[in-house]
Amino acid sequence: MGSVSAETVVEISGLEKTFRIGFWRKQVAAVRHASFSVQRGEIFGLIGPNGAGKTTTLKMLMGLIKPDAGSATIFGIDASQAASRAKVGFLPETPHFYDYLRADELLTYFAHLYGMDGKVAERRIPELLDRVGLGQVGDKQLRKFSKGMLQRVGLAQALLPDAELVILDEPQSGLDPMGRRDVRQIIESLRDEGKTVLFSSHILPDVEQICDRVAMMVGGTVRKVGRLDELVDGSLRDVEVVVRGDEAGLAGLAALASRTTREPLGTTRYLLAPEASLDGFLQAVLTAGGSVLSVAPHRQRLEDIFLLEAARKEAP
Amino acid sequence: MKTVAAIALYSFREAVRNKILYSILFFAILLILLSVVLGSASVHQDSRFLLDIGLFSINLFGDIIAIFLGITSVFQEIERKTLYNVLSKPIDRATYFLGKFGGIAMTLAVQLMLMAAALSTTLLFRGGTVDLQLLGAFWLTYVESVMIASFALFCGSFSTPYVSGFITLGIWLIGRLVQELAAFLTKVEEPAARHLLQGIVALAPDLNLFTITTQLTYGYPVGMAYFGAVTLYGLGYIVVAMGAAIFIFRRRDFI
Numbered sequence: 037m038g039s040v041s042a043e044t045v046v047e048i049s050g051l052e053k054t055f056r057i058g059f060w061r062k063q064v065a066a067v068r069h070a071s072f073s074v075q076r077g078e079i080f081g082l083i084g085p086n087g088a089g090k091t092t093t094l095k096m097l098m099g100l101i102k103p104d105a106g107s108a109t110i111f112g113i114d115a116s117q118a119a120s121r122a123k124v125g126f127l128p129e130t131p132h133f134y135d136y137l138r139a140d141e142l143l144t145y146f147a148h149l150y151g152m153d154g155k156v157a158e159r160r161i162p163e164l165l166d167r168v169g170l171g172q173v174g175d176k177q178l179r180k181f182s183k184g185m186l187q188r189v190g191l192a193q194a195l196l197p198d199a200e201l202v203i204l205d206e207p208q209s210g211l212d213p214m215g216r217r218d219v220r221q222i223i224e225s226l227r228d229e230g231k232t233v234l235f236s237s238h239i240l241p242d243v244e245q246i247c248d249r250v251a252m253m254v255g256g257t258v259r260k261v262g263r264l265d266e267l268v269d270g271s272l273r274d275v276e277v278v279v280r281g282d283e284a285g286l287a288g289l290a291a292l293a294s295r296t297t298r299e300p301l302g303t304t305r306y307l308l309a310p311e312a313s314l315d316g317f318l319q320a321v322l323t324a325g326g327s328v329l330s331v332a333p334h335r336q337r338l339e340d341i342f343l344l345e346a347a348r349k350e351a352p
Numbered sequence: 353m354k355t356v357a358a359i360a361l362y363s364f365r366e367a368v369r370n371k372i373l374y375s376i377l378f379f380a381i382l383l384i385l386l387s388v389v390l391g392s393a394s395v396h397q398d399s400r401f402l403l404d405i406g407l408f409s410i411n412l413f414g415d416i417i418a419i420f421l422g423i424t425s426v427f428q429e430i431e432r433k434t435l436y437n438v439l440s441k442p443i444d445r446a447t448y449f450l451g452k453f454g455g456i457a458m459t460l461a462v463q464l465m466l467m468a469a470a471l472s473t474t475l476l477f478r479g480g481t482v483d484l485q486l487l488g489a490f491w492l493t494y495v496e497s498v499m500i501a502s503f504a505l506f507c508g509s510f511s512t513p514y515v516s517g518f519i520t521l522g523i524w525l526i527g528r529l530v531q532e533l534a535a536f537l538t539k540v541e542e543p544a545a546r547h548l549l550q551g552i553v554a555l556a557p558d559l560n561l562f563t564i565t566t567q568l569t570y571g572y573p574v575g576m577a578y579f580g581a582v583t584l585y586g587l588g589y590i591v592v593a594m595g596a597a598i599f600i601f602r603r604r605d606f607i
Contacts, residue, residue: 100436
């Protein structure tokens, strides 16, 4: 983990947004009194199911959507001010670009928008294209790029200003496993360079692997904010035991397990509750003439907390 | 200012790739060339006829291009979501909007120059002259089309292309008929209708001021002061339309 200072980079306080949709202007609350802060140098994950309000929150932070109430600041500057984005790189969800431009032309255009020096941009653009794995295709028109390649272009433009804060909305969306790994590595390298990263994601194992802190949004509200080790205590959730043996002989074991799944290759998978006796269960397997193929303890993970919160309708 | 110029340049690059613009341009030039054939039927009148039809074509097609660019350029960026990548940079929305306007103004300049070149060349071949008066006529046509584009941009800042196209077309029609509407005022007896018509006549731009075809055709000289005054008149409308458009655009949500 990189060093995290106490300086607040992003501050979101009581943010609210309601959209009016359709002919009857039906009100839909997208974000309800959301509050959290991101400290300098940390990787902060914004997680939640579809429609949780993550993208709306990030768009309010980038000044694309005006909040109905509350405040959002970046480096202490109100997010509605263009100056707040001077040191910020942003990757929108499923980015769209001018498809008639080449990747290097697009980055040159965005360098102009950041007010970058021409010589600095000229040096930095090929470096960035290399960094996101597009060094060989920088001179190709974007219309010839796959979805994954466009996502990489999106990453490159987010890193263009050598930003102190990088905000990524679903950066792994549309990427294959290698692409996901590359994005993970880029985010980690940003932390090593002392940058702050705020990103939203559905891919919880990645969030678990690289985030210092997370905010969990459900139904427009922030349900939980905290360090991963505070949210996920790592306690034993259950123990999985895979057994091979005669189905009739093993029939009595089901009563000892919380769940039993018969598998096609003649194996049976048992889930034991944390309080169940593992020794007793293994003894019972051997007594029934079965053989134990594997024993795997399952500890509580971010996904468990996520599913629990997503299933709960309202905040306590 | 450099940012506005960058946005304008890339908007121009995007606009000139649009095939619809080339179709409109093709029809404009075709009409200019056709006027040669039609004009040759009238004895000693072909240059006059050519000038009349040519300026009319440039004016009409210039305004069509202006409406098309005005209603589509920002809307397309919203629809294609390319706008998110631009507005998330440290630029003010006014900067972006002025850049888009600059891009449209550049595109219109190129399109009008092509049409003007087609007319001037044809005129010269038919024994006509290309003088400062004609260049002035081209300039006023350009100012008019930029003004029409600013109206379209204003409408596009709060509505869809169809609605904003319809409204801009309405403004264009009223602008063409404003003198007739002013004359009609005396005949309206109903006070509410008269007030409404008075308001429309007072607010609407008089597009006839930008057309000096009659003067050119019959050889009446138009002074530089007139060109200057009409240019300022057009600029006034452009500033108001752009100011209102930016005011609305700054308050929009990009979901």
